[in-house]
Amino acid sequence: MSDTSDNPLLRTGGLPAFAEIRPEHVTPAFDVLLPEAEAALERAVSPDTPADYDALSRVLDVPLERLGRAWGAVGHLNAVANTPELRAAYNENLGRITELYTRLGADERLYARYKAIAQAPSAATLSASRQKALSNAMRDFVLSGAELQGEAKERFKAIQEAHAEKSQAFSEHVLDATDGFSLIVGPERLAGVPDDVLAATREAAQAGQQDGHKLTLHVPVWLPVMQYAHDRALREEMYRAYVTRASEHGPAERDNSALMRELIELRQEEAALLGHANYAELSLVPKMAESPAQVMQFLRELAAKARPHAERDLAELRAFAAEQLSLPDLQPWDVAYASEKLKEARYAFSEQEVKQYFTEPRVLDGLFRIVETLFEVQVRPDTADGTWHDSVRFYRIERAAGGAADGAGARELVGQFYLDPYARPGKRPGAWMDDVRGRWLRPDGVLQTPVAQLVCNFAAPVAGKPALLTHDDVITLFHEFGHGLHHMLTQVDELAVAGISGVEWDAVELPSQFMENFCWEWEVLSRLTAHVDTGAPLPRALFDRMTAARNFQSGLQTMRQVEMALFDMRLHAEAGAAAHIQALLDDVRREVAVIIPPAYNRFQHTFSHIFAGGYSAGYYSYKWAEVLSADAFAAFEEASLFDAETGRRYRREILEAGGSRPAMDSFRAFRGREPTIDALLRHQGMT
Numbered sequence: 217m218s219d220t221s222d223n224p225l226l227r228t229g230g231l232p233a234f235a236e237i238r239p240e241h242v243t244p245a246f247d248v249l250l251p252e253a254e255a256a257l258e259r260a261v262s263p264d265t266p267a268d269y270d271a272l273s274r275v276l277d278v279p280l281e282r283l284g285r286a287w288g289a290v291g292h293l294n295a296v297a298n299t300p301e302l303r304a305a306y307n308e309n310l311g312r313i314t315e316l317y318t319r320l321g322a323d324e325r326l327y328a329r330y331k332a333i334a335q336a337p338s339a340a341t342l343s344a345s346r347q348k349a350l351s352n353a354m355r356d357f358v359l360s361g362a363e364l365q366g367e368a369k370e371r372f373k374a375i376q377e378a379h380a381e382k383s384q385a386f387s388e389h390v391l392d393a394t395d396g397f398s399l400i401v402g403p404e405r406l407a408g409v410p411d412d413v414l415a416a417t418r419e420a421a422q423a424g425q426q427d428g429h430k431l432t433l434h435v436p437v438w439l440p441v442m443q444y445a446h447d448r449a450l451r452e453e454m455y456r457a458y459v460t461r462a463s464e465h466g467p468a469e470r471d472n473s474a475l476m477r478e479l480i481e482l483r484q485e486e487a488a489l490l491g492h493a494n495y496a497e498l499s500l501v502p503k504m505a506e507s508p509a510q511v512m513q514f515l516r517e518l519a520a521k522a523r524p525h526a527e528r529d530l531a532e533l534r535a536f537a538a539e540q541l542s543l544p545d546l547q548p549w550d551v552a553y554a555s556e557k558l559k560e561a562r563y564a565f566s567e568q569e570v571k572q573y574f575t576e577p578r579v580l581d582g583l584f585r586i587v588e589t590l591f592e593v594q595v596r597p598d599t600a601d602g603t604w605h606d607s608v609r610f611y612r613i614e615r616a617a618g619g620a621a622d623g624a625g626a627r628e629l630v631g632q633f634y635l636d637p638y639a640r641p642g643k644r645p646g647a648w649m650d651d652v653r654g655r656w657l658r659p660d661g662v663l664q665t666p667v668a669q670l671v672c673n674f675a676a677p678v679a680g681k682p683a684l685l686t687h688d689d690v691i692t693l694f695h696e697f698g699h700g701l702h703h704m705l706t707q708v709d710e711l712a713v714a715g716i717s718g719v720e721w722d723a724v725e726l727p728s729q730f731m732e733n734f735c736w737e738w739e740v741l742s743r744l745t746a747h748v749d750t751g752a753p754l755p756r757a758l759f760d761r762m763t764a765a766r767n768f769q770s771g772l773q774t775m776r777q778v779e780m781a782l783f784d785m786r787l788h789a790e791a792g793a794a795a796h797i798q799a800l801l802d803d804v805r806r807e808v809a810v811i812i813p814p815a816y817n818r819f820q821h822t823f824s825h826i827f828a829g830g831y832s833a834g835y836y837s838y839k840w841a842e843v844l845s846a847d848a849f850a851a852f853e854e855a856s857l858f859d860a861e862t863g864r865r866y867r868r869e870i871l872e873a874g875g876s877r878p879a880m881d882s883f884r885a886f887r888g889r890e891p892t893i894d895a896l897l898r899h900q901g902m903t
Contacts, residue, residue, distance in 0.1 A: 223248075225286045231632075231667065232289040232652060235602025242290055242305035249283045250316055256280065261325035267332035269346060274659040280320075281711065285653055287313055292650060296671060297604045298391060298642040310384055311377050318376040321360025322369060330354060345876040349712040352502075352875075359501060364489060372489050379482050382475050386462075387644070387828040389470040390821075393461035395641050396470070399431040401450065408446040410568045413437060415678040433458050434639045436675035442552040443567065448543075455549035456816065463818035472821040479827055480787060480794035496789035499833035503722045504840070504879060508789040511836050512782065518839060519778045519808045525771025525902050526810040533558060533769075548813050555769060563765040565758055567686050573745040573754045574690055576637065576674070576683040582744020583697060586734055590863035591705060591871070592616070598632055607676070608636045613704055631655070631666040631704030637683065637693075639673035646824070647672040647692050649699035649728075654717055657709035666715055668700040681748055687762065690744075691735045698731030699724075705867060706874040718875025721834050725841035726848065726879070727871060733849040733899070736766055739857055767901030772810060774839075774900065779809050781836040784826045788833035844883060846895035851887060 224233035225245035256279040259265055265275050287309075294306045320326065330353050333339060342350065357363075361372035400421060406414060406429055417429035417437060424430060431437055431454065441454050462472045483495035492498040496508040505511045537543040537554040540561065546554060560566045584595040598612035611633055617626040634652070639645075652667035672692060677683040685693070702724075703715035712718055734740045738759055745754035783804045787793045793800050801820055805812055813819070825831040848866065855862045869886040883891060897903045 225249075225289065228282055228285075231600050232285070233601050234289065234293065234604040237289060237293060239299070239301040239305040242302075242309055245286055246283075246309050246312060249279075249286055250312060252279045253283050253316060253320075257320060257323065257326065261323070261329060265329075267329050267336065268338075269333055269342060269350070270659060272329060272333070276326075277711065278659060281653075281656070283313075283316075288650070288652065292652075292669060293604055295644045296636055296642075298644070303388065307381075307384065310380055314377045314380040315373070318360070318373045321357065322362045322364065322372065324362060327357040327362040330357065343710070345708050345710040345713050348718065348876050349710050352712060352718050355502060359490065359498070361490065368489055372486065375482050375486050375489075379479065379486075382479050382482070383828040386472050386475045386479070387824055389462040389472050389475070390824055390828075391642075391644055393466060393470045393822075394433045394645055396467075397433045397457050397461075399453070399457075400426055400428045401431060402428050405447045405450050406441070406445060408444045410440055410444060410571075412571075412675065412678055412681075412684055413440045413444075416675060419678060433461065435645065435673055436639050439552070442549070443556045444553070448550065448553075451549040451553060452547070459548075459813065459817045459819060461818075461822050463821040465816060465818065472827070476797055476820065476827055477794045480797070483788060483832060484791075484794070494789045494791070496785055496833040499788065502720060503834065503837070504720045505722055505836070508785055508833070511785050511840075512789075514840065515778050515782050515785070515836060516808075519775060519782075521897065521902055522771050522774040522778070523808075523810070526775040527771070529769045529772045530810050536561070548811065548817070551811065559765055559768055563761040563768070565761045565765075567688075570754075570758065570762060571684045571686050572748050573752075573758075574685040574687065575746055575748050576677075576685055578746045579685055579690055579693065579744050580635075582740065583694060585743060586740060586858075587613075587697070587701065589858050591701070591867045592860075592864065593630060593705070594627070600632075600634065603634065603636075605636065605640070607638050608634055610634050629665050631668065633668040633670055633700050633704065636669065636671045637674050638676040640676070643671075643673065645673055647696050649696045649703065651703055651716070654703070654711050655706050655708065655714040656711035663709070666704045666706065668703045670696045670700050672696065684748060687735065691732050694731040694735055695728045698728035701731070702727040702871055702874070705871040707872040708874045708876045710876070713875040715874045720879045721830075722837035722840045723844060723879030723883075725838055726844045726883075729838075729842050729845035730848050730866075733845070734857075736763060737857055738763075770900040770902065774902070775808055775810050777839055779804055780823070781839060782808060783820070784823075784831070784835040785833055787826075843893050843896050844879075844891050846899050847891040848883070848886060849899075850895040 223241050223245050224236040225241050226248060227233060256276050260272055260276040265271055290302075290306055290309070294302055330350065334350055334354055339347070339350070361369055364372055403414070406417075413436070414429065417431060420430035420432070421428050431441060433454075438454060438458055442451055445451055460466060462470050464471050464473055480495075483498075487493070487495040487498040490498060494508070496511075500507065500511070505514075533551070533554055534546050536558045537546045537550060541550075541554055541557060543550050543554060556566065588594055593613050593615045596612050596614065598610045600610040603610065613630045613632070614627040615630050617628045648671050650669050650671070652669055653664060655666040656664040658664055672689070674683060674685055674689050699716065702719075706715040708714040716724055738756065741754055741759055742756075746752070783801050786804060787797065787800060790800070797820060826833075826835055831837070848870070851866070852859060852862055866886055870882050873882045873885075880890070894903075
């Protein structure tokens with residue numbers, strides 16, 4: 217065995233040494249950590265370890281948490297700083313990690329220990345959070361195959377390992393297909409494209425010793441081209457490249473067609489082994505929704521309310537494109553361009569105009585002030601032991617010691633977070649929050665505070681100016697920060713139900729979508745805007761035009777979300793769906809889509825949420841949780857935006873409670889009743 221004495225993945229007690237972790241550290245680290253976990257399992261089920269909650273936690277949870285944190289660091293780097301060497305090291309160990317967790321989840325001896333704890337009289341004396349963690353664990357043993365026997369158990373284990381490998385391959389294909397496209401064009405083809413995008417694409421071309429502008433499929437380049445480039449042929453070329461990524465229309469080694477089919481088949485087989493009619497039923501066991509039929513009814517009812525608005529949106533867009541843009545045959549590659557022009561004409565502003573006011577430093581400062589005011593904490597810059605890129609920052613969140621109302625005096629650490637804001641090659645597209653570690657009163661009595669990482673893909677600064685964010689970027693930042701607050705502000709000491717852990721998947725978006733609402737409030741935007749050149753705040757007249765445009769095409773956007781969610785649910789609920797994925801998607805589009813894309817569109821080949829991101833038979837949760845979040849925000853509208861008592865109640869009943877009780881109980885504790893859809897329809901202009 218190689219020397220592991222200075223392996224950064226084996227250091228415990230502090231933050232990950234991201235800057236020091238190298239591909240060659242990965243396998244030696246897990247050569248140590250996996251046997252440690254194996255030995256811990258054997259100790260946990262031995263007669264020497266009593267069937268006692270604390271005893272089991274001391275023996276098993278400590279080494280498993282150490283393993284999980286190390287693997288989390290490797291997985292994170294694989295997503296944000298991907299290299300061929302790191303990818304190889306990650307994939308070399310993925311099967312080993314998956315095999316261990318699969319075996320742990322299905323270990324009959326360990327399941328028996330948990331059952332003994334749950335059935336003992338002392339179980340009634342456990343704290344509410346421990347009882348919830350124990351209940352979740354019992355449920356998860358069943359979902360992990362602990363009650364399977366013989367060949368069924370072996371097959372279940374093989375399914376988990378194959379699924380992990382294929383999901384990772386799907387994700388890699390999307391990343392490689394996105395990174396693998398570039399197009400060099402002259403400035404004449406980019407007429408209409410904003411100056412900051414021109415500067416960034418010119419710099420990218422120069423970095424490769426090329427003339428002109430380098431276009432890529434990364435959103436900070438691709439989207440402005442689709443929105444602003446007058447060159448229709450260029451928009452079509454970029455559209456086709458984007459919607460055919462990782463499909464049969466590109467290199468065979470990046471084609472996700474077979475992987476999608478195999479993943480769906482594996483999931484359906486897993487569901488059958490566990491006694492469920494389909495994977496959608498299995499997926500809903502730990503969620504709020506009760507059945508696939510209930511979810512599909514919810515989606516179809518939402519579609520029925522949104523369709524008239526969507527059809528009106530499209531009719532207006534087609535008429536405008538024909539009359540004002542000489543586009544009588546509006547095509548999908550024209551939609552973003554024509555929509556931007558219509559919005560400019562109707563509301564007399566453009567995204568580019570608005571963007572000049574959203575400098576990244578000002579937005580961050582404004583966001584932090586909102587959080588401090590609402591939740592009685594302070595956000596301060598902090599230092600970490602190295603990060604994975606020089607643009608990554610690190611912060612800490614503090615509050616008055618003892619949880620008293622914010623004020624002078626001693627302060628205590630609540631949580632910390634990394635912020636990785638900019639798009640770059642080797643970084644997975646999209647935006648997400650992930651945990652570095654969770655809050656946990658460890659068995660040795662030490663309180664471990666939570667650490668999060670917030671990842672976005674904004675355009676980086678150019679020409680010596682601060683980065684400029686679109687209003688959509690600002691919404692994305694607030695969204696991910698909402699997830700981060702859920703993770704970091706928890707006051708639950710039980711690791712398995714602290715923060716986002718243990719929260720039903722279809723409720724986990726509540727705190728993130730809740731935060732988005734602040735991006736539409738004058739009291740907020742007036743504080744987090746400053747023009748990049750003049751420093752002037754966003755003019756009230758421009759804000760009024762933005763809010764008038766808030767629900768611009770909300771019908772179309774809602775129908776698109778319903779389309780994706782209904783496709784996901786039907787794909788996982790219907791027998792034989794794996795064999796005709798495209799036909800199923802076409803059928804869903806015939807039912808709910810208002811804009812039908814070209815036959816070559818392969819959106820599903822990059823639908824990472826459901827094929828590689830944990831949202832399988834769960835994409836509906838965005839709209840489901842939007843009902844919760846809109847209703848929660850309505851409490852602030854009813855009181856006042858920064859009402860201290862409402863903020864305190866939301867923090868206590870939603871954020872601090874984490875997964876320690878059912879999400880509906882937390883919602884009722886905050887609102888005093890069950891949620892209604894009224895606030896969502898009102899916010900989206902569909903009342």
